Amino acid sequence: MDNRQLPSWQVGIEPSGIRYTAGAAADLLSAAASVGIAVPFACKNGVCELCEARLLSGSALNTRNQQTIPIGARLMMCRTAALDHLELEISAVMAAGKNPPRKFQANVVDVRAISHDVYRVELQLPRRRELSFHAGQYLAVNLPDAEPCYFSIASSPSEPHIELHIQASPDWVSAQKVIDALTSGETVNIELPYGKACLACMPEKPLLLIAAGTGFAQMKSLVDYLRGTSCSQTVKLFWGVRRQEDMYLRSMASQWEQDWPEFTFQPVVGDDEDNDWSGHHDQLVRAVLDSGADWNNVEVHVSGSPAMVYTLMDALLEAGLPADRFFSDVLEYAPRN
Structure with missing residues (x-):
């Protein structure tokens, strides 16, 4: 048969x-x-x-x-x-965002600059099978005598190592301390997973992924995860940055578009000709609104500053997006009063 x-x-x-x-x-x-x-x-x-x-x-x-x-x-x-x-x-299979955070000591495999101020970090857990997380979640790096620093996981849950994208310009003291510690040390204490804006299984509706700056790391985790499934839904990524050099893995996103028929990539760059970057991500919000999406039949995942996330959320809800189809960790760690 x-x-x-x-x-x-x-x-x-x-x-x-x-x-x-x-x-x-x-x-x-x-x-x-x-x-x-x-x-x-x-x-x-x-x-x-x-x-x-x-x-x-x-x-x-x-x-x-x-x-x-x-x-x-x-x-x-x-x-x-x-x-x-x-x-x-199956008690080991958790719903999205329900994995309890656990502490691990990770080996630092690699730290390298991939732009003028963004570093790609690769971590290895000695007992990787003991860790379960979902695509789109984040972790905390715990340094001695310092507050936890939180970073999106940029790799799929199926990967043996954990990838981070850390923006560390000289005036960002906490992030620079993390990079200094990772570069000089062989191990680091981490705690994960955190975050509810994630995927535990293949989505049932087309996806819009919207990232600003290093929010791309969370979207990379989602894309890598979806490419490893039999996902038939369309996926569109918007990535907004202020300057061309801030789009640190633009070639990777463009390659996804070439290799994966269901995927499209729309870069939004503030210094592109004829663009007017307002400083409040208005340009990125306009690009999303102008995408022609069917807001009654789409799921939206967003990573960026609270100002950008809430501006976009308000605009999309007004356009007709159901509130339960908008996902961002900002709604959890920076709720509006």
């Missing part, structure tokens, strides 16, 4: 509430991974038992011994196929 004619089943994961579709020809782990659900695994052959789940309801098949799995029994998702709609219990 052609696989396109095989039935597909809905799989629900508790307590996260995440749902996805599993075809009869795929194991539950592969089907979950294809839509970006982060089920822990190592071996994919039923030995490591990291992808263990408990069957709450429905009918499933153990593909190793071809036996039907009884309700209430444990199963390995890599060795299980759906025979009906399923409900599973």
Whole structure:
């Protein structure tokens, strides 16, 4: 039988509430991974038992011994196929923004300048499989005798190392201290993950990603994550900066546009000819409003200063965007009174 004619089943994961579709020809782990659900695994052959789940309801098949799995029994998702709609219990799979922050000591793998004031930092956790986070979340760097410094994670959750983009101009004392510490030290104490403006699975609507400055780091995490799934939704990235040299990975974003048919990139640069940069991100907001998006059928993720985020949010809600489709961590750490 052609696989396109095989039935597909809905799989629900508790307590996260995440749902996805599993075809009869795929194991539950592969089907979950294809839509970006982060089920822990190592071996994919039923030995490591990291992808263990408990069957709450429905009918499933153990593909190793071809036996039907009884309700209430444990199963390995890599060795299980759906025979009906399923409900599973997997405590290791968390809903978006629900991962509890944990402290880790990370090894500093690399620190390098990628623009006149932005550094790319690469960190390695000795026990990477113990860490679960979602695309779009952020972390805290904890230096001795200093307040935590927060930075967006720029890498996908599936990557073995953690990438950061840190803007550290000479007059930004706290960020410069972090770069100095990372450059001179072999390890650093971090705490993660933080943030609710993230993705735990493939989106159901087209995405608009809007970043100002190093807010691009959060969007890079989202894009890298989505490119590793079977995402069929369109994704459009707006990246606003004051000067051409501030768009530190413009070539990367342009390459995404060439390689990924569903993706488009619109740079918004203050010193482009005929542009008028107001200092309050009005130009970026205008570019988003002029995009022609169907505001009733889109999901928006924004990273930037509170002033930019709230200006954009007000404009999009007035244009018809439902409030529950606007996501930004600013709404959590800098709420309006």
